[in-house]
Amino acid sequence: MKYQALTIGLSDELFSIMQSLLALHLNLIPSLTTKDANHLLEQHTFHLLIVDIEYLRSVHLSDWLSGIRRISFAPIIVLSDTPELDTHLIVQLGADICISSKYHAMIADLAYAQLRRYTEYNYYSNPSRSEVAAFQLGDIFIDPARCKVSVQGQSVNLRPREFSLLLYFMRNPNIVLSSEQICKNAWGMTSGYDYGVSHPIYLLRQQIEPHPKNPLYIQTVRGFGYRFRPYVEICDKCDNNVRKLS
The missing domain is CATH 1.10.10.10 (Winged helix-like DNA-binding domain superfamily/Winged helix DNA-binding domain)
Incomplete structure (x- = not known):
């Protein structure tokens, strides 16, 4: 059993790239809308979230990042076209890292680092024992x-x-x-x-x-x-x- 990661708003091309880079440790589940993401987060345990802020901007839902902390405490990696401008506010909204969506290999490295901190450093080092992982519903x-x-x-x-x-x-x-x-x-x-x-x-x-x-x-x-x-x-x-x- 692998750890679970949820992606929100990633293009098909970017999702495919992330899937190939993270396949060793993560099972990526795509959600195309915030509504789909909320439903999945209510019903399942995820250990990492990868969010495209450009998608949230396009649907005028940037504040979704702050609201999601009512549902999940999993690390959130935000992909942005302008991370140097967005990092401060994105962190204030509850995300952990903001990075350019162009740096695919770096995104994968940061995903592994955040996953390690959330799982192994929190004593959830065995994904086959996911029953011990902390989670939030509502x-x-x-x-x-x-x-x-x-x-x-x-x-x-x-x-x-x-x-x-x-x-x-x-x-x-x-x-x-x-x-x-x-x-x-x-x-x-x-x-x-x-x-x-x-x-x-x-x-x-x-x-x-x-x-x-x-x-x-x-x-x-x-x-x-x-x-x-x-x-x-x-x-x-x-x-x-x-x-x-x-």
């Missing part, structure tokens, strides 16, 4: 290796049982999960399905929901189970961001 960030959770940027302390429950929900977003599935897969239980779910879910809601009595993230599907719905307000708003890079 407003919620979770780091399985360090047992850390944050909601809307605020740290949340969970007990092991609730942490395992949230992790299982986040690995299965938008899917209705039965009590039996939750007990088996979140906690390794083989019995007691009817008694082991409702209270931990109540406790988890108390920690992560803005209004636990009207849950936003963990919905009850009566007669079937529960469903985790990532709250990604930024995806509804990003198409309306119009500020351009100067």
